[in-house]
Amino acid sequence: MIRINLLPVEIGREKNIIQLIVLISIVVVAILGGMYYYYNKNGNLIEEKKAEKIKKEKELASLQQVKKELEKQKSVEKRLKRKYAQIDKLNKKRVGPVKLLQVVAKSFDGSGILRSPEGQIRSISAWLQLLENPGNMLNLNGLALDYSEVANLMSSLKSHNEIRDVKLVTSQKKVDKGNEFISFRLECETRF
Secondary structure (H helix, E strand, O other): OOOOOOOOHHHHHHHHHHHHHHHHHHHHHHHHHHHHHHHHHHHHHHHHHHHHHHHHHHHHHHHHHHHHHHHHHHHHHHHHHHHHHHHHHHHHHHHHHHHHHHHHHHHEOOOOEEEOOOOOEEEOOEEEEEEEOOOOEEEEEEEEOOHHHHHHHHHHHHOOOOEEEEEEEEEEEEEEOOEEEEEEEEEEEEOO
8 A cells, every 4th residue: 555645745854853853852861861970970989089189198297297206206316325325435434544543553552562363463663653544545654673574564464354455665774863763654555
């Protein structure tokens, strides 16, 4: 059967235009719906990233505060270590000469008797005139009746653990009021 369209051509076109408009509006609504879904999904992601960034910034600020406090503590620790080192140095300077005099006194007492750490007692004829302690050095100036007494004094000093490297710097024979004696100068390293 053959159909004949008796309607004017313009009415058929209007129907096509309405269909086209409906189709375009459906596509536009679908596109807008997809955009809304995409925006909503990414908008939440953006909000999450912003919240994470704010959280990280707060954490960074608190860590920087901790870092400043740690640097303060380190500077206080350095200062205290310097002070303790200075106190130790002062204690060594205070105690060192006393120990040094004890070692020299153990070597020989005022009666002219030389004492070695092993307990051997020998008569000695040597006397100290000057004892200096610059740094870790010990300088001894004195008088002895002969060279063997100077050697005995040197060996007595060498026998102590606190004194090492005993060196005879000078020794001269001198005469005073008809008496001969040896003027000597000894240098030693100390462990004080």
